[in-house]
Amino acid sequence: MRYPVEHSERKALTIKQTAVLDxxxxxxxxxxxxxxxxxxxxxxxxxxxxxxxxxxxxxxxKGYLEPGPHIKLIGVQLILRRADAA
Incomplete structure (x- = not known):
């Protein structure tokens, strides 16, 4: 299950970048x-x-990931829009 990514100034992704994000x-x-x-x-x-x-x-x-607390992993958090806020 994928969550919609929200960022006011996000830029378009390449096909491979989209695959990595997915x-x-x-x-x-x-x-x-x-x-x-x-x-x-x-x-x-x-x-x-x-x-x-x-x-x-x-x-x-491009605004799809932000630094997160998982230092030994990839250290990112997705910028997500809550489903109930849509």
Whole structure:
């Protein structure tokens, strides 16, 4: 189950950025915590976790992720709109 992401000045995502964001959202719902860089990299078949970091940086810059408390994981929180506020 995906939640709508809300940000007043968010920028358009590439197809791959959208796939990464969707994966993070699905993982959060299933595991109640964000995926690690390693999990993201393995899911997309990337050899280096640095590829995941590049996508996360882009999602942060575009307003879809913000720093979060999970330092050993990807350290992000999705910017979500509550369903009852819609």
């Amino acid at each position: 994966f993070i959202q699905d993982y959060l719902v299933d595991h109640h915590r964000p995926p690690s860089m390693k999990v993201i990299s393995e899911h997309f078949g990337w050899v280096s976790p640095n590829a995941a970091q590049c996508y996360l940086d882009a999602l942060r810059r």
